[in-house]
Amino acid sequence: MRDFFTLARWMPGLVALLGYQRAWLLPDLRAGLSVAAVALPVAIAYAELAGVGAVVGLYSCILPMIAYALFGSSRQLIVGPDAATCAVIAAVVTPLAAGDAGRHWQLVMTMTAMTGVWCLIASRFKLGVLADFLSRPILMGLLNGVAITIMVGQLSSIFGFTFDQSELIERIAAAPSYLALIHWPTLGISLLTLVVMLACRRYRPQWPSSLLGLAVTAALLWLLGPERIGVAVVGTLSGGIPRLQLPEFPPGLMRELVLPALNLAMVSFVSMMLTARSFAARNGYDIDADNEFRALGVANLASAVSQGFAISGADSRTAVNDANGGKSQLVSIVAALIIALVTFFLTSPLQYIPTAALGVVLVMASLSLTDFRGLWALRHSDRSAFWLAWITFVSVLFMGVIPGITLAVLLGLFQFLRNVMRPTDQLLGMSEEGVVHTLGQNEAIRAVTGVLIYRFNSPLTYFNAAYFKRRVLQLLTTGEGHPPKCLIIDAVSCFTHQDISVMSMVGELHKELKRRGIHMVMAGRRSQMTHWLHQAGIRVGEEGILVYPDLYQALRMTRRYREPDEPEPAVSPEAAAGPATARAPSPVDS
Incomplete structure (x- = not known):
């Protein structure tokens, strides 16, 4: 059996021919003649x-x-x-x-x-x-x-x-x-x-x-x-x-x-x-x-x-x-x-x-x-x-x-x-039903007051980490109304692997946000993000970066930064069962 799988990996065409069906013969002969x-x-x-x-x-x-x-x-x-x-x-x-x-x-x-x-x-x-x-x-x-x-x-x-x-x-x-x-x-x-x-x-x-x-x-x-009319030909083969x-x-x-x-x-x-x-x-x-x-x-x-x-x-x-x-x-x-x-x-x-x-x-x-x-x-x-x-x-x-x-x-x-170093990004908001969507695509989707929800559409690595930081700080300073008190980053879309340069950038961004009085929240990949942040020497928790299983859980836990009449985010049955099993929305209902 092992030899068969090895043969199938190296010579899939031969394996397919070993299982040849008699009904294919006539069409294959006709097609072979036409191809020739x-x-x-x-x-x-x-x-x-x-x-x-x-x-x-x-x-x-x-x-x-x-x-x-x-x-x-x-x-x-x-x-x-x-x-x-x-x-x-x-x-x-x-x-x-x-x-x-x-x-x-x-x-x-x-x-x-x-x-x-x-x-x-x-x-x-x-x-x-x-x-x-x-x-x-x-x-x-x-x-x-x-x-x-x-x-x-x-x-x-x-x-x-x-x-x-x-x-x-x-x-x-x-x-x-x-x-x-x-x-x-x-x-x-x-x-x-x-x-x-x-x-x-x-x-x-x-x-x-x-x-x-x-x-x-x-x-x-x-x-x-051909010699009589002087036309060049292929000649003797x-x-x-x-x-x-x-x-x-x-x-x-x-x-x-x-x-x-x-x-x-x-x-x-x-x-x-x-x-x-x-x-x-x-x-x-x-x-x-x-x-x-x-x-x-x-x-x-x-x-x-x-x-x-x-x-x-x-x-x-x-x-x-x-x-x-x-x-x-x-x-x-x-x-x-x-x-x-x-x-x-x-x-x-x-x-x-x-x-x-x-x-x-x-x-x-x-x-x-x-x-x-x-x-x-x-x-x-x-x-x-x-x-x-x-x-x-x-x-x-x-x-x-x-x-x-x-x-x-x-x-x-x-x-x-270019696509990796300068990818597209989006700000996210909520509908009246509490479902997270991309802002700007529908007038019914509103930004969450006091909270900036950010998605970066590329894996973060050393050559786009500085751009990520600039974009976040730019969006925090150019937003309409009062400056946000909380930044939620969709970690699912951009934190795909551990990178020392990226984690160093996260530490610098956290310090800058803390100086401005803004709480930094990571939504998604909770176990990985917690492990990576600890390895980089970045504090996790109330005195550091907050990490939650998904965007919906993060929004529920940061309600103190929102207006009291804003809708609650939708919660799936899995999320209701507890933080450890909360659903990670794919790529957030946008």
């Missing part, structure tokens, strides 16, 4: 984007998909090449390779392996919470910037010329000068691919439009001969079973790749978790973020040793899986086996695929990453999120993909620190 039909052309296109041979994109599907099927916990998620990850790899590796194709491929594998190692380290230290680190607006700005970068970069493949510039803004500025260099047969192939894909999506949306577009143009070039090898880790290059690999692991994981969680919620189950980090790491290591590049969760292929009724991780295995069959034995027809058609596929795939309407809509719902998203978007365009991702991570960190 979509993944094949996309993998070849993304290999071109990453700067490696087309067969490398196929290698990046086979072992990683099988590895995730065994180690992952999502029944719908399909992993594989992704536009954002390939754009990051190309941005990092291309300058380091200096035009050497063999060195470029080796660096891609090394960076992929390092990304996998970072994911395993994160899983070991249970950093799955990083799935929530990059906020959705920041990720929206990042993906929109990456999409624009990819689309502009593919213009050279679509129109048949070569960019002399390496940066996005310079390419856009020089675009008019390239109009005279358009290769018209290449542009014709691009338009034919686009027409086939759009027609397929319009009249046969269940068909794989990318695969059909590549098949039509490849067949046309096979008939005409080596195919066959990849030779498993360990990536090289030269110290100098590791220093260059370690931080980009960390950024890539972060972005890949956050993007993957957004997809995995949305489809898990749709199908009524939960997934473990720490386990998903491990599964992503194993899949990337599997890709590296099979000569592939970094992968992530593929939202389009996951959607195809779900739309075709996929029930289990067997879909990934079926799709991987079909791709392996093509890679090992049927690569000959792939040599006629035009690179212009691959450029169109990449542009169409990148369009799915864009959501400018959603970015613009943020200005109404959340102004700070709106500016965060657009700053990230503009940074990716002007600074590049890697600096843009680094800035996105820093923005996420700064956003978190």
Whole structure:
């Protein structure tokens, strides 16, 4: 039994497959075939984007998909090449390779392996919470910037010329000068691919439009001969079973790749978790973020040793899986086996695929990453999120993909620190029925005369303790009417752990309040607060800080500071039984 639980913790996908139901087989086979039909052309296109041979994109599907099927916990998620990850790899590796194709491929594998190692380290230290680190607006700005970068970069493949510039803004500025260099047969192939894909999506949306577009143009070039019309094609693929090898880790290059690999692991994981969680919620189950980090790491290591590049969760292929009724991780295995069959034995027809058609596929795939309407809509719902998203978007365009991702991570960190260091706070009052609510939301809620009830909506720690003290003293001096005689602090919301700096601040605040003739009361966490205050050398009781089980008990015991005609606070049956069992209101009926 212990071995089973260990297996379930490390390989939840395998455990799910051991309990496979026969009724799932037909839907899984149908979904696996559909996923493979979509993944094949996309993998070849993304290999071109990453700067490696087309067969490398196929290698990046086979072992990683099988590895995730065994180690992952999502029944719908399909992993594989992704536009954002390939754009990051190309941005990092291309300058380091200096035009050497063999060195470029080796660096891609090394960076992929390092990304996998970072994911395993994160899983070991249970950093799955990083799935929530990059906020959705920041990720929206990042993906929109990456999409624009990819689309502009593919213009050279679509129109048949070569960019002399390496940066996005310079390419856009020089675009008019390239109009005279358009290769018209290449542009014709691009338009034919686009027409086939759009027609397929319009009249046969269940068909794989990318695969059909590549098949039509490849067949046309096979008939005409690509050398006769001068259209670039993928060319002969080596195919066959990849030779498993360990990536090289030269110290100098590791220093260059370690931080980009960390950024890539972060972005890949956050993007993957957004997809995995949305489809898990749709199908009524939960997934473990720490386990998903491990599964992503194993899949990337599997890709590296099979000569592939970094992968992530593929939202389009996951959607195809779900739309075709996929029930289990067997879909990934079926799709991987079909791709392996093509890679090992049927690569000959792939040599006629035009690179212009691959450029169109990449542009169409990148369009799915864009959501400018959603970015613009943020200005109404959340102004700070709106500016965060657009700053990230503009940074990716002007600074590049890697600096843009680094800035996105820093923005996420700064956003978190700002929310913790300067959180929202509220003053609380009572209704006529004696129920505690937040002031300002309802005219029937009145402040308790002589008593200030304060809630700080963040855990108190050393970097926001001084702000907490300033806010309390500010509210005590700016209140309307007579100054309060008693301060009640909701300890449930802010005193979540012991901190020496916080307790030192509490002692200083108590002395200042005592000098002003104001009694200090803590409501909630009575046992913990009493213990922490004693350890800090702060007196508890009538001569020090009063501590009560909850806000209602604190208000009942401080009635001498209130007007006699004010309502009594509501008392739950638990509170009526005695202070030791009083109910701690959650987060106080606000």
